[in-house]
Amino acid sequence: DSGVTQTPKHLITATGQRVTLRCSPRSGDLSVYWYQQSLDQGLQFLIQYYNGEERAKGNILERFSAQQFPDLHSELNLSSLELGDSALYFCASSFTSSDTQYFGPGTRLTVL
């Protein structure tokens, strides 16, 4: 158990819909990261927040957005969903940007 929690575990929705994925970091960690893993692909970095502020952006689509709240939990919002958005979405946390990242169990999103 990494200490990072993600909800929901599974999500099935239709094209065009909007969903919100939630992540609670390990106690004491200030940085939260979001990754996407499509079928047989590596981890694609989406976005990082540090203590409530956006720190780095990766390959995140404009239809996707995220935020980190004062209690340090984070949400990833995916809108106008397409079939190709079906993937595993992982959240990770670390104390600073250079520290080891600890991953949550992931949310499996299926867009039908």
Add this chain to the structure above:
Amino acid sequence: DQQVKQNSPSLSVQEGRISILNCDYTNSMFDYFLWYKKYPAEGPTFLISISSIKDKNEDGRFTVFLNKSAKHLSLHIVPSQPGDSAVYFCAASAEGMRFGAGTRLTVKP
């Protein structure tokens, strides 16, 4: 952004033999390197790391080697066990972390 590359998508070894997973990087500013292990339907878990000031770090059956001049990192697992079968991700950090695409290791009994 291919700053961290794992050129072998898969590797198969016999139980008891050595597994060697390789990783190359391009950014000379990376100063901390990590290996993560991922089982299906689970999040990646941290395995072992090495700072750029070292060239070797050992933890039980796992050893990571760093060759800074070649910008090359490798993970040695010896002896390999069937439970080591997983996808292994190499990662490098310098004001942010970058991951390789992963190598699927299969250890055959």
